[in-house]
Amino acid sequence: MATHTFTLNGKQISVEAEGNVRLLWVLRDLLGVTGPKYGCALEVCRSCTSHINGKAFNPCSVQVKDIEPDDEITTIEGLPATVGKDLHPMQQAWLDNDVSQCGYCQPGQIMAAVAKVKQAHAEGHEITDADLDELRNICRCGTYSRIREAIKAGAQDM
């Protein structure tokens, strides 16, 4: 077992774990950070989507030993603090559009949406339907239509 150090939701933390354990389980089972959900552990469903240094990734498919001490990991729990508010504009848009049904996919959806919008903005354009079609997150409750509306609305305030 080794000690792994990184920044999690703005705080420097250390955790004891075997190096090959995927970050999702380090977060959920060892650190009790349960916002990122387990839906496949195959980098398919995207319900675990979180951010590493501001970019979307799937911690179910990254070994904890590959996380560097200066890496900043943000889960849904830490998203509001990245904008210094109680809610990130994307979360607010999710509320305004009443997106959630069972809610299981939604933390991952929101984290993916924020990254997708940032990516579009960095490329110098607004989020398009083609961008939205690229999102791979499963929503088995079928909230896709409201997700699209919420992302477009949330993007306005980002």
Added chain:
Amino acid sequence: MAEHRRSPDESTQQPAGERGLLGRRRVLGYVLAAPTLAVGVSWIAGSADPRPADAAVPSLPQPEEIFDLGDLQNLAAAPTSGLISVELKTDGTAYFAVPRAEVGQGMTTAIAMIVAEELDLPMDMVTIGLADARPELLMNQLTGGSNSMRSMYLPVRTAAAITRQRLVDTAAAHWGVSAGKLTTRGGVVSGPSGRTATYGSLTRAAASSRTIKVSAELKPQSEFRVLGRPHNRVDAHDIVTGRKQFGMDMEVPNAKPTMVARPPTINGTVKSVNNLAAIRAMPGITDVVPITHGVAIRGETFGQCIDAIQMVEATWGPGTVDGESDATVLAKLRAAQLPMAVPPLLSNTIDAEFVFAFASNSPLEPDCAIADVTPDRAEIWASLKVPIVAQEDIAKQLGLPIDAVKVHVIQGGGSFGRHLFHDVAAEAAEISQKMGKPVKLSWSRTDNFRQGRVHPMCTSRVRVNYLAGNVLSYEQRHTSVETDFGHGLGEMITAFAADLPVGGNLSFAETIFALSQSSPYNFGVTTQLLNEVPLKFNTGSMRNIYSPNVVCAEELVVDRLAAKFGQDPMRFRRNFLKDKRLLAVLNKAAEVGRWGKAMPKGTAQGVAVHAEYRGAVATLVEIDCRPETVNRPIRDGVSGPRVTKAVIVVDPGFCINPRGLEAQMIGGLQDAIALALTSSLHIKNGMPLEGSWDDYFYTRQWNTPQDVQVVIMPNTSDSPSGAGELAVAPAFAAVACAYARATGTMPTYFPINHGTLGFEPLPLEPSTPQSPTDGLDHTF
């Protein structure tokens, strides 16, 4: 009679003697013996569904038209509904423990709205919890058949109205004024000369030391301030902040992550494990024990359980359907198809057969449960729609008395029929008993697809005879791999068999089929029958059970008939629909969706209708089947035809929450698109090939329509219909009809891409694949 079914309120708007002088409906309940105000309600027999059938109609009604599945559940629920109660706390909040499961359908929000309305309390002062298994509730604790709102609307209103009345009477007595002079709003009673009292301050005085019978009047619909207005989900904030707790997020002391290495065939067993010691020695692993259907592994993290699954060397025993593949099952279904009764009319007959592949009802949250079993008691946490059956079965399995088993119902990440069964809770109990430790069991994603419950493969044969612009007969023979109803609905049917209008010695499945299916058209002699093939797949109800397949087959044939009659599909439906509510939603869909507009070649509109759960829906879609769309590149996914637009018009009877209803319609549409075009299980040698979401192609963003409109019709009733499943069947049928019109070929095998395997199957062993390690290469 059909009109009566589909316009339920015509017969109930004036229940005799139940309205007071002001046109308000008087209801009865009990103030329960408790330190603070608690009100229980009695179900007033006959005051809601079911309604008696009366007048004659041109063709004999099918059973579903006079008495449907929800009526059965209402009948079963009636004697025990009196046990549900609203409690008013000293902080002025109301608490109601709903004997149902919340799995995303928004039921808790709707119930909170009902309480808030009748109690004149702000929504944020209403707390809804999920009741633990309560054996005394019998079948009133089954969430399914889209029945929750239909069976609970009146009892919950009643309990809330009595609570309010009791608070008003208490304040009136206190102030020495007549109750009629007092008003309530926002959790406060107001009286003459500006006197006010909060509910919280009155609840002790309003309580009773013995249970007494009281009555109150329901608020008339015209005074509704909450019901019928859009309301967002009560749990939305918790969801978007990641705070909502699902099963695997719960902390039960020492309940450590547990997974199971499984055999390579459905329901396979374990003969021997050849390297138990080596697996036990793996990092983080605490316990390894063979169980009925695999090898259970408990460890510090789920990741280490997955690591250990990779190493299991076992000799597996056979499963229950080892020899079966898609083709063998289809052959058995065809051999079991019931004969048609009416001989073909040669050139004036349409004979068609449709095949529907196996489908998975797995939600996004993998099946999971926590179990803590000791020699003399057990405690279970799981998302369960029939917790009392779970409690009974698990007690039997563990050899414990029922009251030594406590079953907690927790929030589920979707259900779609999956949580009607308690497979995972029972397995968690087995493992905890064998290990002698608490366990937090999660099935893996692959387990969910390969060993979890499925919607069975089925065929639907249709024969229609027509002559001189009339349809003389419509016969449908539905043949399905047996659907398991052993989760309580079966018991309900046994208990109430004598009261059902289907008679005879029908099986559970045949009874449910008869109670849920009916043709909405005037097609002369109409019969729809089910036959089942008893194969031991793990089956169960999937959202809307038989209807998506039955309605899809019927509506495709309707379009064929329309063509034979030289009529456009819309006009044909208008001519033959026997139901006013369906006609109204159809006409609205035609108008909003601009039926008949010019469309490019390779694209088309499709329309379909469906009535069930006392609601009516028409769906109009547009599909794009042009090669450039069908072949658009998608990595590890299927593209295929795209539904580009959908209009769903729903008549829900009485609409409780338009926002929630719209969400259910949108969700049903996405299911329908998946079932029609992309998502199915391919069975090969006793096992589904699908093992992840990149194999089981549920609708993804690239397949969802960019334009979805839901239109809610004005209320046609004063009681709500079931909404959770209502949209699936008509949307499935509309997509199929649109595809047929766009391509000029009537599809007969669903989903339409089932013939091409669009993925490389994951290996069967290890049963759960190892997780990737290259996630950092795919950031965005």
